[in-house]
Amino acid sequence: MPYRLNYGRGHLEISVPSECIVTEIRKPAMPVLPDADAAIDKALDTPCGCDSLTQLAGKATSACIAICDITRPVPNGLFLQPMIRRIMAAGVDASNITVLVATGLHRPNLGDELEELLGDAWVRRNVQVVNHEARDDQQHVHVGNTRKRSTVVRLDRRFVEADLKIVTGLVEPHFMAGYSGGRKVIAPGLAHQETITTFHNHRFMSDPAARNCNFDQNPLHEDQLEILQMLGDVYALNTVIDEQRRLSFVNFGECLQSHADAVQFVKPFCEIVVPRRFKTVVTSAAGYPLDKTYYQTIKGMVAAMNILAPGGDLIIASQCSEGMGSPEFVHSQKQLLEMRADAFLNHIAQQSHADIDQWQTQMQTKPMSIGRVHLYSDGIPDQQRALTCVDVASSVDDAIAESVQRHQDRHVAVIPEGPYVVPFCEQDVMAHT
Structure with missing residues (x-):
């Protein structure tokens, strides 16, 4: 079944296998000011x-x-x-x-x-x-x-x-x-x-x-x-x-x-409660202008991680028309790639002041600690794809199908608007009330 994710200045059409049970997570209809x-x-x-x-x-x-x-x-x-x-x-x-x-x-x-x-x-x-x-x-x-x-x-x-x-x-x-x-x-x-x-x-x-x-x-x-x-x-x-x-x-x-x-x-x-966690979560980086860089794309990963089941796959689509982001962010991503998450976090824990844009790399480690993150983007140069420190997918459709097959779980969450909508698992909400 086709769905549309915010992507660049338009949308990315994706297809979910017909046997899947899809929970589409988006804002309720909002009032629009007439004038x-x-x-x-x-x-x-x-x-x-x-x-x-x-x-x-x-x-x-x-x-x-x-x-x-x-x-x-x-x-x-x-x-x-x-x-x-x-x-x-x-x-x-x-x-x-x-x-x-x-x-x-x-x-x-x-x-x-x-x-x-x-x-x-x-x-x-x-x-x-x-x-x-x-x-x-x-x-x-x-x-x-x-x-x-x-x-x-x-x-x-x-x-x-x-x-x-x-x-x-x-x-x-x-x-x-x-x-x-x-x-x-x-x-x-x-x-x-x-x-x-x-x-x-x-x-x-x-x-x-x-x-x-x-x-x-x-x-x-x-x-x-x-x-x-x-x-x-x-x-x-x-x-x-x-x-x-x-x-x-x-x-x-x-x-x-x-x-x-x-x-x-x-x-x-924008705070949406859903009844379960999912082994397959598909989201976006909200489209233009937020998805101009991979730096900003991390917001979409973090927003969706609340409903990612441990060991599951988080698939995010982001155009990244300007590539990775600042040189300082690229440096921080290189550190994460070389050190891996635990060593990177131990290293930066000693600093009273973060290096510029290092915090975004730190935030990326949060969804990575829950499951596998997959990025679909046509804006990241081949030579920089490793610096994302996530799996780079050639197709969102293929990434979804592979995830569903790997986990043998037909339930899929789709969040078209990315980080402008934050889903919460009903269990977590109940635990905090």
Whole structure:
């Protein structure tokens, strides 16, 4: 029977053997806002936990709006211009308004890619648009240390020194921080590499609470909340989109409250309980833009591992149109390939600061410890396939058929949207309630 996985800018058609019993795991039908522009206007004019954007801007002489980088399909083109127009109308000069791309330690977004990210040429014509550079010491200020874990917090000075600080983004499951958006846009999005490599070190990443859809005792989330408190007043515009990338939810308000409201909205759509684990799990890396690199593909593996039976096969399709990812990530993957998982984890456990992008390799070891991971991709060069440290499949269909035959188990789970949907086994949910 045919199914479709998100793949690149389209879909990958796959076939499951006819004798299989398929559990397709996807979001329940989400509401779609009938008039996205009107919904954004309403959010900006009737916020949660603070004054309207116009009132806030009336007290400011400068503003910084942080946006996510190209790895997130945030509908920036819908809301940036209305936000900026309100800020300008309230008296803030356009020369004092900055749109800051919260890259974390990702590469900068430039040229056509930046235009695509903004989604509105008017924005770049009227205000300054710049990329955060986590390695640039001069662009950061020390704002304090977290109390619980003593993380040194250094943030982009353009955000810290702005009178009006706004973060924007997409609220979705995140495999380390529970959910994306809100406070996460600040750290790691606008943080110096010292801060990022501290709270992405082995100690943080190995904490069982640092997982998808969880805030309870999550060390990343706790540090992010402390960082938010250091900054004083910060505001957020949060969005939620459906499978077709249509706007389902938008709000604006005080950062913590507005983010909590957005998470509350999205939870029933992306946390899906299934009755069993599966020996064969088929998923994606969510398609473009998340599946541009193998680095980001690991999120899809981790999201699906909750329902992978021990010794089972996790099959993931990801275009990886830009290949592996950063040179630092490639180096980390080489270490994993040479050392194997146990030795690699023992090695990085000694480090107070993670090497750049090493945390993604550490996260990959989690699904690998449960079963076999198989990758289908037409973007990984032949000479780099070994660096994935997983089996590289020539066909998703063949990988499914071989898994079903190997395990003599006809039950197959298919997760078309990848890490935007996080399945949980009913047994595990019952054990935690």
